[in-house]
Amino acid sequence: MDNPNLEPEKNRRQPMTLERPKKLKILVVDDEPDNLDLLYRTFRRDFQVLKADSGVTALQLLEEEGEVAVIISDQRMPEMKGTEFLSRTVPQFPDTVRIILTGFTDIEDLVEAINAGQVYKYITKPWDPGELKGVVQRAAETYDLLKQRTEQLRRAHAHMDLLAVLVEVTQAGSGLEDTLKPIAQAFAETLAADGCILQLMEHNTLIKTQGVYSESGIIKNWLAQDPLTQEAIASKQMQLCLNIPKDSNLNSVNYYDDNNVKAHLVIPISYRSQILGILSIQWQESCSLREDELNMIHLSAELVAIALASACCSLKEK
CATH class of the missing domain: 3.30.450.340 (Beta-Lactamase)
Known part of the structure; x- marks a missing residue:
């Protein structure tokens, strides 16, 4: 069989990525409308930004939208703390990178969440927009790298399964x-x-x-x-x-x-x-x-x- 990776003839169609990579999705969660709007405006150019005004609303939104690359959540919110909300997202979306915004000294909750792998980083309020953008960008890169490696592993297993089937059929x-x-x-x-x-x-x-x-x-x-x-x-x-x-x-x-x-x-x-x-x-x-x-x-x-x-x-x- 001729090698498909040889220099193509003039009219030969070649594999290529036909669509530009879509912006990664991130979710921002804060019960204060001004903060929520500020977070949205900070990241809307670089990401597809979803927003929610409570942990309960955010969980419902994730059920509808599926996995996001990064979640940025306020800690002190009514009904549900940020750390509690983030912990609930771990089983369904283990690859999502989580960032908590905190304006008070409830260190115990934060340390527990970080040690449990539920929080990637915490940012104190009021936050510096430049610093926060840098943290989120690194978090998105971490997510992207993790997904690439997961996909490579999945493909490797799939390829091995295919070859195993072909060998089995050949030998049968x-x-x-x-x-x-x-x-x-x-x-x-x-x-x-x-x-x-x-x-x-x-x-x-x-x-x-x-x-x-x-x-x-x-x-x-x-x-x-x-x-x-x-x-x-x-x-x-x-x-x-x-x-x-x-x-x-x-x-x-x-x-x-x-x-x-x-x-x-x-x-x-x-x-x-x-x-x-x-x-x-x-x-x-x-x-x-x-x-x-x-x-x-x-x-x-x-x-x-x-x-x-x-x-x-x-x-x-x-």
Whole structure:
């Protein structure tokens, strides 16, 4: 199989991040309207700022909005102290970085919260805006780094699971058709795709033998008419479009619109320069793929080629 990381041809589509990174979300909590407004205005340019006037309201807001990078909370609030509110966010949002604002000397609560890992830092009131911005920026960077490492670990485990499935299928010596669906499912689940088709080829022509996996249980196979698939077959190289609505060559293709496919990756499965099949991975949202993911896909496709070649040889021997 040709290496997808070689210098691209002129018309070859390349993986890229298609959307600018969104601003991180932070949540500011204070029962005093003036302070709440000041916190909002301090951070609105750099972050997507959510605000709440009490711990109870803030918990409800988190249920609706989901995880935020940083929470900045006042300590002395009616109904619920800041430290109590922050402690309640830990089980559901362990990666969120928490900062407490305090204007009094209730050190015992703060020390307990910090020692329990519930508070990243405390700032005394009245705070210096420049200092607070610096603390929040470092907190956001800490959150971002933590999420990146968590995601890298998740991907590494997912990649290992995929390779394990492929090796198992390769060694099982099952019939050709029996190997196709588990492979399609493994790729779809590893890459968080909405659908996957693994279709065999003979003499550079797609045949009916295929393995199909879809989260919804329904996926139409139209690869014979797909421009991206035809390009992959002709070039014998991985082809992808990660934002179909913005691709003038594909956004007019009815299938993509009818089935809400926003991103498509097509991989020729080649063994000794012969294309044995096509692997089509489809998403219903525009996405991006990192270089390490493409390398993993390339390696996995080589294992698939070995599995298919082995199954084809077994059929011929019979």
